[in-house]
Amino acid sequence: MSATAGMSDKARTGIAGLDDVLSGGLVRDRLYLLEGSPGTGKTTIALQFLRDGAALGEKTLYITLSETxxxxxETATSHGWELDPSITVFELIPPESLLDANQQQSLLYSSDLELGETTRQIFDAVDRVAPSRIVLDSLSEIRLLAGSSLRYRRQILALKHYFARHAITVLMLDDLTADNLDKTVHSVAHGVVRLEELAPDYGAQRRRMRVIKYRGQNFRGGFHDFNIATGGVLVFPRLVSLEHKTGFARERLFSGIPQLDALLGGGIEKGSSALILGPAGTGKSLFAVQYVLAAIARGERAVMYVFDEELGLLFERTRELGYDLKGLCDAGKLLIEQVDAAELSPGEFAHKVRALVDEHAVKTVVIDSLNGYQAAMPQENALVLHVHELLQYLNRQGATTFLTVAQHGLVGDMKAPVDVTYLADTVILLRYFEAFGRVRRAISVVKKRAGAHEDTIREYSIGARGLAIGDPLDGFQGVLRGIPTFVGAERDLARSGHGTGHEDGA
Structure with a gap:
């Protein structure tokens, strides 16, 4: 069944991302369960569900047993909403006689009376309003009134059949405060969506949702990140790269530095990914900027996601090297976004990247760096999977992606905090090495899937005019270890350019 099949028979939730996960929304005239601990966003989603119905001219009813x-x-006002008159709020309160100890019947439990009266009030409200959509908040109150699992199941079945006879789409909320192990409604409901809230050791809480069940329908499985923001809930469906195949002409992209292009065997292929790997200060960001400038020179737009560096410092530092990134941003040719890993979930980040590529035809994407991206991930394995899907998606859109990773250490044996070298199509390795009492920099290409590349190691410098890359270091051995041995002649020493002027880190 296709994702769009039967959409005319479905009620949208009012949340684009959730409708995407549900392949169009909720099948009408069925009963659904939305469950989650207090504070996970159930009420906000329920209100958006009713507001969408009101916008279509449908009568809707919110039956509340837990909130006034x-x-x-007040919840609606906090999101800037004014509830439409077609949204009826029915505040279900047990009759005072049932709360008066002097009038309680001793031969019957008070819960028997309360449950029956509660059900009668629900039916009366439905008959009076004749809604197309109903929210029942919350099942925990009904579960407590029922007392036993048998009575609770019978009560839910009675409600289900009553709503079905009246052709109503019902969303029941459960805050999981009464009995987390009771799956009665799971078996009765047509679909079940669970909301979860995670509290990392540092940073804002993370929210995610999962469709546990959707009878007879396709849906996007797994966990999907979501946020509660002013204006409602935003759901970020899990990215599946195989769903986004496009055709484009593969061609080689040049950096603007002939020596770098030669090292890469003529350039980097369009629609591929390049990983720039090296210790702090070797110029990883600057190499990525070089490709951004080359893309803009070709008339394309580019985007940079900066995790580790403050944008003001980045603009100032690159301006001293002759690159006016701020001016390019003001002209709309370059988009730069500062990313706070402590506040942004991986799903939301992937959604941002996808939106820019789809809506603004961005063809060069820089993620600087994966170290910061990893901070947004609970586990390294999850990071690798997220990066894999994101890179595959960008590649299929004809976008070229540049990733930077800062390795631990400066010279000698260094390790990266996460190994994604097998995911990237090209791996560029940057290194420090010491020679003749000076700290110098070397660049090499250790992997390139599409075509051949130089197996040489070249020295490069960062000065007032930006990047400068020299000839291959034929006269040195052990450069990648950081402490090389000079095995060449004096002419090799002169050709390597070790006597160049002042250098700046990047």
């Missing part, structure tokens, strides 16, 4: 009407309207 005033609290619901």
């Amino acid at each position: 009407e005033e609290e619901l309207r």
Whole structure:
């Protein structure tokens, strides 16, 4: 079944990302369960569901057993909403006689009376309003009134059949405060969506959702990140790269530095990914900027996601090297976004990248760096999977991606915090090495899937005019270890350019 099949028979939730996960929304005239701990966003999603129905001219009903009407309207106001008159809020409160100890019947449990009266009030409200959509908040109250699993199941089945006879799409909320192990509604409901909230050791809480069940329908499985922001819930469906295949002409892209292009065997292929690997200060960001400038010179737009460096410092530092990134941003040719890994979930980040590529035809993407991206991930394995899907998606859109990774250490044996070298199509390795009492820099290409590349090691410098790359270092051995041995002649020493002027880190 295709993702778009039957969309006319579905009620949208009012949340584009959730409708995407549900392959168009909720099949009408069925009962659904939305469950999650308090604070996970159930009420906000429920209100968006009813507001979408109201926008279509449908009558809707919010039956609340746990929150007052005033609290619901305050929630709506906090998102900048004014509840439409077609949204009826019914605040279900047990009759005072059932709360008066002097009038309680001793031969019956008070819960028997309360459950029956509660059900009658629900039916009366439905008959009075005749809604197309209903939210019932929350099942925990009904579960407590029922007392036993048998009575609770019978009560839910009675509600389900009543709503089905009246052709109503029902969203039941459960805050999981009564019995987390009770799966009664799971078996009765047509679909079940669970909301979760995670509290990392540092940073803002992370929210994610999962469709546990959707009877007879395709849906996007797995966990999907979501946020609660002013204006409602935003869901970021898990990226599946295989769903986004496009055709484009593969061609070689040049950096603007002939020596770098020669080292790469003529350039980097369009629609591929390049990993720039090296210790701090070797100029990883600057190499990525070089490709950004080359893309803009070709008339393309580029985007940089900066995790580790403050944008003001980046603009100032690159301006001293002759690159006016701020001016390119002001002209709309370059998009730069500062990313706070402590506040941004991986799903939201992938959504941002996808939106720019789809809506603004961006063809060069820089992620600087994966060290910062990793900070947004709970586990390294999850990071690798996220990066894999993101790179595959960008490659299929004809976008060229540049990733930077800062290795631990400066010289000698160094390790990266996460190994994604097998994911990248090209791996560029930057190194420090010591020669004749000076710290120098070397660049080499250790992997390139599409075509041949030089197996040489070249020295490079960073000065007032930006990057300068020299000839191959034929006269040195052990450069990648950081402490090389000079085995060449004096002419090799002169050709390597070790006597160049002042250098700046990048």
